[in-house]
Amino acid sequence: MLMNIITQTGEYFALLLKVFSKPERHSLYVRQTFNEIENLGIKSVGIVAVISIFMGGIMTLQVAYNMVNPLLPKTLVGLGNRDSLILEFSSTIMGLIMAGKIGSNITSEIGSMKVTEQIDSLEIMGVNSAGYLILPKIIAVVLMFPLLYILSVFFGIIGGLIVGPAVGAVTVTDYLNGIQYAFNPYYVTFSLMKCLVFGFLISSISAYFGYTVEGGAFDVGTASTRAVVNTNIQILVWDLILTQLLL
Amino acid sequence: MIEIKNIYKSFENKDVLKNISKVFNQGETNLIIGRSGSGKTVLLKSIVGLHEIDKGHILYDNRDFTSMGQKLRKKLRQEMGMVFQGGALFDSLTVEENIRFPLDMFSELSTAEKQKQVDFCLERVNITDANKLYPSEISGGMQKRVAIARSIVLNPKYLFCDEPNSGLDPETSMVIDELIHSITVDLQITTIINTHDMNSVMEIGDNILFISEGEMCWEGNRKEILYSENQKLQEFVFANKQYQRIRDDKINQ
Numbered sequence: 001m002l003m004n005i006i007t008q009t010g011e012y013f014a015l016l017l018k019v020f021s022k023p024e025r026h027s028l029y030v031r032q033t034f035n036e037i038e039n040l041g042i043k044s045v046g047i048v049a050v051i052s053i054f055m056g057g058i059m060t061l062q063v064a065y066n067m068v069n070p071l072l073p074k075t076l077v078g079l080g081n082r083d084s085l086i087l088e089f090s091s092t093i094m095g096l097i098m099a100g101k102i103g104s105n106i107t108s109e110i111g112s113m114k115v116t117e118q119i120d121s122l123e124i125m126g127v128n129s130a131g132y133l134i135l136p137k138i139i140a141v142v143l144m145f146p147l148l149y150i151l152s153v154f155f156g157i158i159g160g161l162i163v164g165p166a167v168g169a170v171t172v173t174d175y176l177n178g179i180q181y182a183f184n185p186y187y188v189t190f191s192l193m194k195c196l197v198f199g200f201l202i203s204s205i206s207a208y209f210g211y212t213v214e215g216g217a218f219d220v221g222t223a224s225t226r227a228v229v230n231t232n233i234q235i236l237v238w239d240l241i242l243t244q245l246l247l
Numbered sequence: 248m249i250e251i252k253n254i255y256k257s258f259e260n261k262d263v264l265k266n267i268s269k270v271f272n273q274g275e276t277n278l279i280i281g282r283s284g285s286g287k288t289v290l291l292k293s294i295v296g297l298h299e300i301d302k303g304h305i306l307y308d309n310r311d312f313t314s315m316g317q318k319l320r321k322k323l324r325q326e327m328g329m330v331f332q333g334g335a336l337f338d339s340l341t342v343e344e345n346i347r348f349p350l351d352m353f354s355e356l357s358t359a360e361k362q363k364q365v366d367f368c369l370e371r372v373n374i375t376d377a378n379k380l381y382p383s384e385i386s387g388g389m390q391k392r393v394a395i396a397r398s399i400v401l402n403p404k405y406l407f408c409d410e411p412n413s414g415l416d417p418e419t420s421m422v423i424d425e426l427i428h429s430i431t432v433d434l435q436i437t438t439i440i441n442t443h444d445m446n447s448v449m450e451i452g453d454n455i456l457f458i459s460e461g462e463m464c465w466e467g468n469r470k471e472i473l474y475s476e477n478q479k480l481q482e483f484v485f486a487n488k489q490y491q492r493i494r495d496d497k498i499n500q
Binding site for chain 2: 024025028112113116117118120121123124125126127128
């Protein structure tokens with residue numbers, strides 16, 4: 001078990017060395033990066049919006065129903081929703097969800113290329129397959145994840161604004177006052193830093209599991225599951241570390 | 248010309264290739280034949296460097312591939328083309344984009360010149376109206392032809408084909424064999440084909456290496472193969488009774 005972890009960690013860093021070596025042709029890598037921005041980033045906007053609207057609404061309701069003390073101002077409902085979204089939900093929880101969506105996509109795509117010899121085919125041409133396939137995905141996810149985070153916060157707040165007043169848990173005025181009350185911009189900076197780290201973890205760990213898959217379709221499926229599980233664990237570990245270091 | 252000298256390869260203490268030596272000539276279709284699991288694919292992948300060999304030397308026109316650094320290997324690989332068993336076309340690219348990919352990556356040609364080269368290769372493999380289709384939209388035989396076109400687009404000196412006829416009907420197999428053979432002769436390249444298809448052996452086998460259980464058992468050409476006294480080779484060749492009859496008829500004549 002321990003030996004396995006050490007071996008995999010070594011392989012992961014060896015792969016990263018290959019990924020960050022000099023590209024053969026910059027223009028092709030740039031084109032590939034834009035493709036990945038569309039595939040992995042832009043195409044995730046829909047799911048991020050839907051999940052964030054619902055979660056924003058649900059968190060607003062939960063904060064409101066837990067505020068049983070009448071002395072607590074209703075503006076705290078908006079504040080609670082805003083800070084939960086900014087500090088944890090839109091970065092960490094969205095990271096876990098994206099590990100499932102983007103991560104499994106990366107692992108299955110690269111894994112399928114591996115088992116159908118497309119990666120061998122690139123190597124035979126003299127192309128650094130790890131660099132060509134993985135580097136654009138890492139750049140795309142690291143660039144897009146902070147943007148998805150901002151969108152998630154925005155849609156989460158909108159979700160609270162729709163659901164809270166609709167069920168009578170909070171008024172529009174109280175909610176809007178709450179989301180502007182005692183705002184600390186550093187929370188956003190802190191979460192954006194987390195997003196950069198999570199984006200790197202999601203793309204690189206998933207790519208590693210795809211690139212090292214051996215066998216057939218069943219093994220690609222297994223690798224996808226392992227990639228998601230390992231990425232989730234790493235996201236939580238790094239969330240803990242970064243929260244302790246930066247907050 | 249490619250020369251392999253005393254090649255050994257093992258996986259987890261299992262010897263897969265044992266002391267194999269052979270010269271593969273330029274302008275000839277060189278075949279590696281043997282039963283499934285005999286080590287053909289490992290040998291081919293070792294020759295192109297997808298597997299690192301344990302011992303021995305691989306020489307490409309007297310350039311020792313085994314002692315080369317990664318940089319030189321990458322450069323040498325631009326002189327190679329390979330057709331994989333399943334075609335290994337890039338799913339996300341169209342037929343035309345697949346063929347143009349090596350040009351985009353390595354050549355300094357203009358867009359028009361690249362297109363001319365792509366069209367030439369497509370014409371060479373007799374594909375006329377599939378340029379904009381994706382690999383999943385064309386037949387297996389067509390995929391193989393596209394793979395051949397992609398492998399020759401950079402005018403390689405060395406062409407490798409891993410079971411190019413697997414999964415194809417006899418007629419399409421013959422078309423693929425003839426195509427590879429004519430490209431080899433016309434472009435004067437060194438071609439190595441991995442196969443267990445006896446029809447291919449009899450059609451295009453200029454220079455044949457038979458391996459069994461990772462060992463080199465016999466070498467010769469298609470004219471000699473039916474008359475070999477090698478027991479293992481006979482078992483392999485005459486598994487198809489048709490070839491036994493052909494040999495008997497020729498001997499009786």
